Amino acid sequence: MALPTEIVLGIDLGTTYSTAAALIDGRLHYALDSRGESCIPSVVHFPRSGPPVVGADAERQRSADPQNTVYGIKRLIGRTADSPPARVLDASSAFKIRAQPGEAAVQVRNGTFGASEIGAMILRFLRERAEARFQRKCTKTVLTVPVLATEQIKTAMIRCGKMAGLEVVRIISEPVAGAIARGFGGPDWGREPVLVYDFGGGTFDAAVVQKDRAGLRVLSAGGDDCLGGDDFDLAFARWVAEVVWKAHGVEVSKDAILWDRVQRQCESVKRQLSQSVEAKFLIRDAIGSGSRMQHLEYLIRRDSLQPRWHDLVDRSVEAALATVHDSGMEKRELGAVLLIGGTTYVPQVRAAVGLAFEQQLAVEADPQTAVARGAALLAATPTALAE
Numbered sequence: 001m002a003l004p005t006e007i008v009l010g011i012d013l014g015t016t017y018s019t020a021a022a023l024i025d026g027r028l029h030y031a032l033d034s035r036g037e038s039c040i041p042s043v044v045h046f047p048r049s050g051p052p053v054v055g056a057d058a059e060r061q062r063s064a065d066p067q068n069t070v071y072g073i074k075r076l077i078g079r080t081a082d083s084p085p086a087r088v089l090d091a092s093s094a095f096k097i098r099a100q101p102g103e104a105a106v107q108v109r110n111g112t113f114g115a116s117e118i119g120a121m122i123l124r125f126l127r128e129r130a131e132a133r134f135q136r137k138c139t140k141t142v143l144t145v146p147v148l149a150t151e152q153i154k155t156a157m158i159r160c161g162k163m164a165g166l167e168v169v170r171i172i173s174e175p176v177a178g179a180i181a182r183g184f185g186g187p188d189w190g191r192e193p194v195l196v197y198d199f200g201g202g203t204f205d206a207a208v209v210q211k212d213r214a215g216l217r218v219l220s221a222g223g224d225d226c227l228g229g230d231d232f233d234l235a236f237a238r239w240v241a242e243v244v245w246k247a248h249g250v251e252v253s254k255d256a257i258l259w260d261r262v263q264r265q266c267e268s269v270k271r272q273l274s275q276s277v278e279a280k281f282l283i284r285d286a287i288g289s290g291s292r293m294q295h296l297e298y299l300i301r302r303d304s305l306q307p308r309w310h311d312l313v314d315r316s317v318e319a320a321l322a323t324v325h326d327s328g329m330e331k332r333e334l335g336a337v338l339l340i341g342g343t344t345y346v347p348q349v350r351a352a353v354g355l356a357f358e359q360q361l362a363v364e365a366d367p368q369t370a371v372a373r374g375a376a377l378l379a380a381t382p383t384a385l386a387e
Contacts, residue, residue, distance in 0.1 A: 008169060009130055009141040010375025012177070013119060013157070015074040015202025015228055016342065018042045019372035020126040020141075022134065023380040028373055031130035039368050040129075044121050045069045046108040054125040066094035066260040068108045072230060073122070075202050076104040076115035078149075078156030084226045085202070092234050092263065094256040103156060116156050120163035127164055141166045142379040144371050147173040147198075147205040147221040170378070174198050175207035176218060177374030178340035182362060192335025193219060193327065194362075197320055197353055198371070199343035202228040204316045206323040208334075222323035227315055229270075229343040235308045236266040240281065244296060250287050258286060262296075273302045274345040306348055313349055317356045331357050338362040340370040 009031075011020045017039040020031040030038035033055050045058035046068045053061070062069045072093065075085035081099035090097045096107040105114045123141075130138045143157055143166075154171050161168040175196035191211055198205040205223040209216050240262055241252045253259045261283050272279035278301045285293040324331050337359050343349060344367050354361055364370045 006140065007130070007134055007136055007138050008376075008379035009127070009138050009166070010144075010177070010372050010377070010379050011123065011126060011141050011166075012144045012174070012369075012371040012375065013074060013122060013160070014042055014200060014371075015072050015230060016042060017201065017368060018122055018126060019369050020130050021369070021372040021376035022130065022138075023376050024134070028376055029133070030369070030372075031126050031133055033129060038372075040122075040126065041071070042073065042122055043069060043071045044073070044118050046110045048109065052110075052121055054121055062264060063257060063261050066256050068095065068110075070095050070106050070108065070118055072202060073106070073115055073118040076106070077119050077160065078103060078153030079115070080104055088226050088231070092230070092237075094260055102152075116160050117163065119157070119160040123160055123164035123166060127166055139165065139167055140169050140379075142170045142172060142375040143168045144172055144174045144177050144375050146203040146225055147175055147207055147223050148203075148225050149173070170382070172375060172378055173205065173207065173218070173221065174200070174203075174371045175205045175221070175340070176209060176216065177372075177378065178364075178370045179207075179209045179216060179338060179374065180377050181340070181370040181374035182338055182364065193329060193333065195320060195324060195331075195334050195337045195357070195359075197316075197337055197339050197344065198223075198341045199316055199339075199349060200228050200341040200371075201230050201343070204228060204319060204343075205341075206320040208324060208327040208329065219329070220323050220327035222319055222326060224315055224319045227312060227319075229267075229341075229346075231312055232270060232309055232343065232346065233263055233267045235312065236270060236305060237263045239305075239308050240266065240296070240298075243298070244287070248287055248294075252287075258283075261286070269300055270305075270346070273300065273305070274347060277302045302347065309346075309348055313346075313352045316349065317352050320353070321356065331359070334359050336360045336362045338364075340364050340367045342368045 041059040043058040045053040045061040081104040098105045158168045175198040193210040204227040207221040208219040281298045283296040286296040
């Protein structure tokens, strides 16, 4: 591929997965990890010796060493340890969250690191993978943030970029990036406003955007910064914990390693249930001791989880309806509802959105990369978004 003079990366630093993309020769390309994957786990592991490990290699250490494997750090960047997102993460993680002036930190065997420092490790990994793929230095980025991000969070994200060797040339909200990725504002779209329904791993964002002569304009924005796919996994895991307690009298949440294994298996089964009506939940040698170790094995049906996820889905729908109301429009005036973010794979979410809005659902083929794609397109065409 012929490389441009300067590559500006579009980066989505996600709660669960992170992605970096760039527009080269009119085509989008991704930074890939050693597996050849563009969606890189937002996980950092601190081994007993050597530098921190990032991505899929770090994620593999969660089950064996959960106290020193940090995930979900986006929920802490620019926030204090007593903020609602930090409390949500603290309730489900084995690593320690500590208070420090200005921003929460995590404590691992190597010391205490501010959330921005951990975020910078992930951004640096993405930058290095991009440089390896494109055979060129990458020093600039358009970085995405949740639509409800405060100035403190935006400043912290810029700080993350600087520590990772990246100049943040622009900050863009995630749902707007998703609209750009879909081509909204281009010649194939009309003038009707679109609701972007961005349901990621750690946050739910909604925005009503409309095309005008200056590009895309945001009419209203809202969401829930304590709601994401991770909360679906946690609700699922708590249900499994109840089942195990009733059957075996074992509190799985009291065992840090087992509890992490349960949550990770819940995420895996959740993904399978987006494609199938039932899936097997299996953790080998989970409980017991010695030669009497027992597996945790259950056949999970999609409809069995609906009551556990009902309130979470409803919260997203209510936040989206409020965002449409704030735009001064009726939902019938929307041209479409655009679904992005990994949690929109969940059939229960799609069904609820379709029922609530009675509008055409524009479903991304790859909703997990939409935000990074939009950021990369904006980096290449800065005038696509009205100021």
